[in-house]
Amino acid sequence: MDGMEKRRHTRIDSLNLSYVCANEKGEAVDQGMGRTLNVSASGILLETYFPIALECSLELTIALEDDLVDIKGRVAHIRKRGEGKSETGIEFFDMTEESIRILDKFIRFFNETQPVFETDFPKLNLMKRGKVRDMYDVGDALLMVATDRLSAYDVVMPDPIPDKGKVLTQLSLFWFDVMKTLIQNHLITADVNAYPEACKQYEDTLKGRSMLIRKTEPLPVECVVRGYLSGSGWKSYQESGTVCGIELPKGLKESDKLPEPIFTPSTKEEVGVHDINIDFEEMSRRIGPSLAEKVKSLSLALYQKGAEIADKQGIIIADTKFEFGLMGDELLLIDEVLTPDSSRFWPKETYAPGGPQKSFDKQYVRDYLTSIHWDKTPPAPALPEEVIENTREKYLEALRQLSVISEQ
Numbered sequence: 001m002d003g004m005e006k007r008r009h010t011r012i013d014s015l016n017l018s019y020v021c022a023n024e025k026g027e028a029v030d031q032g033m034g035r036t037l038n039v040s041a042s043g044i045l046l047e048t049y050f051p052i053a054l055e056c057s058l059e060l061t062i063a064l065e066d067d068l069v070d071i072k073g074r075v076a077h078i079r080k081r082g083e084g085k086s087e088t089g090i091e092f093f094d095m096t097e098e099s100i101r102i103l104d105k106f107i108r109f110f111n112e113t114q115p116v117f118e119t120d121f122p123k124l125n126l127m128k129r130g131k132v133r134d135m136y137d138v139g140d141a142l143l144m145v146a147t148d149r150l151s152a153y154d155v156v157m158p159d160p161i162p163d164k165g166k167v168l169t170q171l172s173l174f175w176f177d178v179m180k181t182l183i184q185n186h187l188i189t190a191d192v193n194a195y196p197e198a199c200k201q202y203e204d205t206l207k208g209r210s211m212l213i214r215k216t217e218p219l220p221v222e223c224v225v226r227g228y229l230s231g232s233g234w235k236s237y238q239e240s241g242t243v244c245g246i247e248l249p250k251g252l253k254e255s256d257k258l259p260e261p262i263f264t265p266s267t268k269e270e271v272g273v274h275d276i277n278i279d280f281e282e283m284s285r286r287i288g289p290s291l292a293e294k295v296k297s298l299s300l301a302l303y304q305k306g307a308e309i310a311d312k313q314g315i316i317i318a319d320t321k322f323e324f325g326l327m328g329d330e331l332l333l334i335d336e337v338l339t340p341d342s343s344r345f346w347p348k349e350t351y352a353p354g355g356p357q358k359s360f361d362k363q364y365v366r367d368y369l370t371s372i373h374w375d376k377t378p379p380a381p382a383l384p385e386e387v388i389e390n391t392r393e394k395y396l397e398a399l400r401q402l403s404v405i406s407e408q
């Protein structure tokens with residue numbers, strides 16, 4: 001193939017690029033699909049299962065809705081990605097005004113629908129990357145961006161789950177509003193048009209998956225509430241009959257409903273270190289007894305209210321984690337609220353205590369990881385397309401079932 005002059009016709013359909021390679025006589029020699037990884041005004045990054053020769057020149061036809069444009073380009077670089085995949089960077093040249101206009105529209109469409117594994121906003125000040133969220137310091141406020149990263153057993157998976165960040169953001173916005181009567185929260189706005197000027201150029205990516213929030217000093221504890229016996233709570237109960245120092249009735253089964261919801265805090269550790277369950281006394285030592293009392297009763301009230309609302313929609317919230325932050329003396333609800341990442345959501349329909357439950361969260365991914373005997377230490381394995389798609393569906397289902405109307 002080397003050195004051979006080729007012509008490629010490319011049609012962009014839902015961001016999948018189908019291509020036809022032709023030789024210099026115009027005869028088709030190859031065809032298939034390429035996935036767009038990245039688009040910018042100067043070029044395009046494609047993931048393909050076929051190697052493209054570095055020397056070849058290309059003619060792409062981008063079709064988006066009723067617009068159609070022919071763009072000339074050349075292969076700028078190729079990177080092998082394993083499993084027969086390669087990344088091909090294509091550079092555009094000789095752009096006309098019309099092709100720039102259509103490309104602009106395409107970039108917008110692409111950025112709004114493309115999964116986001118990691119954000120890269122060079123004009124903004126990156127404060128921290130958590131397992132899921134990228135936080136930017138934008139002066140008086142923070143810009144919190146929920147990416148599509150998924151972590152399981154505290155390790156970030158290499159593949160994003162499309163739309164996950166949007167689901168988490170829309171759910172949190174819904175709950176922040178519902179819980180306003182119990183406690184104020186960190187939200188300033190989720191309307192990208194009201195963001196600081198410096199964020200404007202990234203608005204396609206930010207739309208639906210970000211919030212402008214108040215800067216707080218997060219309390220160094222995670223406020224976990226459990227209404228049902230599962231996960232580390234079930235494990236601890238089996239060993240000692242207690243969870244975080246709280247004695248529970250004898251004879252409970254896995255996933256049983258507890259006589260009443262319990263507050264079981266844990267420490268907040270750095271990325272890569274598991275949080276450790278602590279008892280209420282230890283929490284009081286860490287943040288002071290009066291603050292500890294306050295967040296305990298708030299957490300229980302928030303859980304109670306959320307669980308009642310979810311129950312009406314056919315979802316059991318088995319347990320959840322809240323985070324609080326201080327802004328001066330004021331205590332605010334921060335981070336994310338009652339999402340499938342911070343909670344165990346079970347469909348009421350299939351609830352059957354005595355074992356693990358079906359869930360709307362990443363349990364599905366955990367089960368897959370167990371089935372391939374991954375040892376839970378980094379790096380995490382790549383996820384098959386089917387697992388990615390099914391996980392995405394679980395997250396979207398939670399949003400649908402809770403009747404949270406996405407503004408997207």
Ligand SMILES: Nc1ncnc2c1ncn2[C@@H]1O[C@H](COP(=O)(O)OP(=O)(O)OP(=O)(O)O)[C@@H](O)[C@H]1O
Binds near residue numbers: 135268270325
């Ligand atoms: N209003 C806020 N002010 C300051 N920090 C916040 C605020 N809201 C959320 N955070 C912090 O931002 C981070 C969100 O990122 P993410 O949820 O991805 O992190 P994580 O990996 O779950 O948690 P961590 O990195 O703390 O272990 C969390 O550390 C959270 O405590």
Ligand SMILES: [Mg+2]
Binds near residue numbers: 130132335
């Ligand atoms: Mg978090």
